[in-house]
Amino acid sequence: MNVLVLVGSLRAGSTNRQLADAAVAHLPSGVRTTVFERLADLPHYSEELDHDDALPEVARDLRDAVADHDAILLVTPEYNGSLPSALKNAVDWVSRPRGAAAVADKPAAVLGASGSPRAAQWAREEGVKVLTVAGADVLEDTVGVGSAFQAFEEGRLADADLDAALRDLVHSLAAKVERARDAA
Numbered sequence: 001m002n003v004l005v006l007v008g009s010l011r012a013g014s015t016n017r018q019l020a021d022a023a024v025a026h027l028p029s030g031v032r033t034t035v036f037e038r039l040a041d042l043p044h045y046s047e048e049l050d051h052d053d054a055l056p057e058v059a060r061d062l063r064d065a066v067a068d069h070d071a072i073l074l075v076t077p078e079y080n081g082s083l084p085s086a087l088k089n090a091v092d093w094v095s096r097p098r099g100a101a102a103v104a105d106k107p108a109a110v111l112g113a114s115g116s117p118r119a120a121q122w123a124r125e126e127g128v129k130v131l132t133v134a135g136a137d138v139l140e141d142t143v144g145v146g147s148a149f150q151a152f153e154e155g156r157l158a159d160a161d162l163d164a165a166l167r168d169l170v171h172s173l174a175a176k177v178e179r180a181r182d183a184a
Contacts (some may be wrong), residue, residue: 001177003027004069005035008076008087008123015113015148019166020075022157023111023143026167028174033073036065037091045092059093066094066102070177073170074131076112087153088130094133104135107176109169110142113151119144139176143169 003096005024009016024033041058049056066072074091076083078117094103110127113121131138143166146153150158158165 001028001031001071001174002069003031003033003071003073003173004065005033005073005075006087006090008039008074008084009036010084010086014077015115015145015152016075016111018076018152018155019111019113019145019148019157020073021155022152022163022169023073023075023166025155026163026170028171031174034065034069036062036167038062039090039093042086042089042093045089045096047157050096062090062142063094063102066106070107070181071173072103072106072108072131072136073173074108074110074127076120076123076127078114078116078118078120079114081122083123083126083130087127091130101135103131105180106136106137107173108182109138109139109173111144111166111169112142113145113148115147115149117146119146119148129165137176137180139169139172141169141172 007020095101108131110124112124114120
């Protein structure tokens with residue numbers, strides 16, 4: 001099983017990158033992960049760029065990465081009550097072409113960390129919404145980490161209940177992938 005991780009914070013060492021790393025550590029053994037590190041390089045989605053002779057290489061690479069992985073783990077901060085533009089733009093690129101999009105029916109889960117006690121709630125809700133509209137098979141449950149600057153100790157969530165919720169969510173994502181494989 002392969003999981004593609006999209007981290008919406010482009011800052012090195014961000015709490016969302018820490019959350020992504022903590023989630024990856026909880027995936028069942030044998031699951032491989034890839035963090036797509038080039039979200040900042042994606043141009044804004046435009047239909048004028050979305051054809052073979054103009055498609056940016058980074059957009060093609062993102063679409064290929066989504067197609068080549070069994071699931072997506074979207075990890076989002078909250079900027080102005082919503083997803084950061086880098087994540088929304090990535091979803092826009094992988095949601096096309098409609099009917100043959102790389103994200104279609106792809107199992108996905110959403111996590112988020114925020115310095116506020118609201119735990120990126122609105123961004124997580126937006127993440128579920130945009131992935132669902134794009135055609136992904138998204139888990140309705142999300143995990144949010146509030147007051148994130150104090151939430152991690154040595155790469156793990158300090159709150160044992162929150163860490164257990166994170167583990168349960170990524171195990172649910174892995175189980176969703178297995179069910180999709182069995183149904184195919």
